[in-house]
């Protein structure tokens with residue numbers, strides 16, 4: 001077997017999909033899964049894949065070219081730092097960091113080591129997202145009145161109980177910032193910033209946050225956030241994890257000529273299907289030929305990290321009055337449904353307005 005030597009950290013959650021992806025590239029002879037690390041151990045892996053409890057042990061025992069990091073948010077910076085200082089390139093899951101200070105710290109490690117750090121915002125490697133960005137830049141939609149990033153998602157108690165860090169703002173004195181805006185629906189905000197050409201840390205002028213929660217968690221599960229970018233675009237993020245039914249998230253561009261809707265999970269613009277590149281394949285191509293740009297270098301998540309920082313430093317989410325919430329299901333299937341939340345998200349999106357400005361009953 002030849003190919004780039006890849007290790008995956010964190011394999012029991014979303015990391016399982018990274019393990020499958022490396023296996024796919026291994027079949028094509030382009031990569032080799034040499035090791036994984038997870039404190040929970042691993043079963044069902046080919047015997048040649050070495051299993052470690054942590055990255056320290058892994059690096060001491062084996063050489064790797066690329067480390068895929070799919071671990072809890074608060075572990076991202078120490079693990080990515082260790083991997084890059086050991087000479088590996090990194091595919092780091094989103095959100096890359098839990099604060100702006102951590103972002104600057106990690107950016108310094110990228111500069112110091114010269115290693116590549118690709119961030120797992122896979123929607124940014126979607127031809128749909130990139131085509132819509134080009135259409136906006138070319139003026140096809142007219143003047144851009146604003147962009148809204150909306151998500152009407154369902155999350156049950158199972159999601160919040162799967163790990164200690166889930167739904168936390170801080171854990172053991174360390175920032176986590178695992179809320180609806182910054183983690184599950186992070187792609188929506190990041191895609192909106194990309195569409196505006198405002199991915200850099202200096203591309204954001206101001207951010208207003210309104211965080212709420214119906215679940216018994218620390219973080220927000222229903223929020224509106226308005227970002228004003230340096231070019232003056234209003235980006236309105238309106239999301240919930242307490243919807244009646246789970247719908248695909250969408251990013252809506254409000255142009256003077258027309259509106260366009262990006263459904264990034266399915267790679268659609270106004271219902272028309274586009275392709276998508278793979279972030280790990282892109283990282284391998286960049287390693288082989290540095291003139292191939294990364295789709296999501298760490299620097300291109302600076303604008304998004306400003307949103308993370310605003311959420312991190314905002315007051316704790318306000319509790320939604322119980323009389324506005326219906327509970328459904330039992331045990332791990334139990335979940336709150338915030339009455340009419342879909343209607344208020346649509347209005348926030350249309351008017352580029354915060355929930356409080358619209359008079360949403362919980363705001």
Ligand SMILES: NC(=O)c1ccc[n+]([C@@H]2O[C@H](COP(=O)([O-])OP(=O)(O)OC[C@H]3O[C@@H](n4cnc5c(N)ncnc54)[C@H](O)[C@@H]3O)[C@@H](O)[C@H]2O)c1
Nearest residue numbers: 009010011012013014015037038040070071093094120163
């Ligand atoms: N790109 C996407 O669409 C997408 C989707 C889901 C999750 N994610 C991201 O992936 C990351 C992990 O999320 P998740 O939902 O899978 O979390 P999870 O808590 O469900 O799973 C994390 C895994 O990491 C392991 N782990 C914990 N600490 C570790 C360490 N120090 N070293 C190695 N392994 C460690 C855990 O044992 C577990 O197996 C997060 O950053 C999350 O935002 C991205």
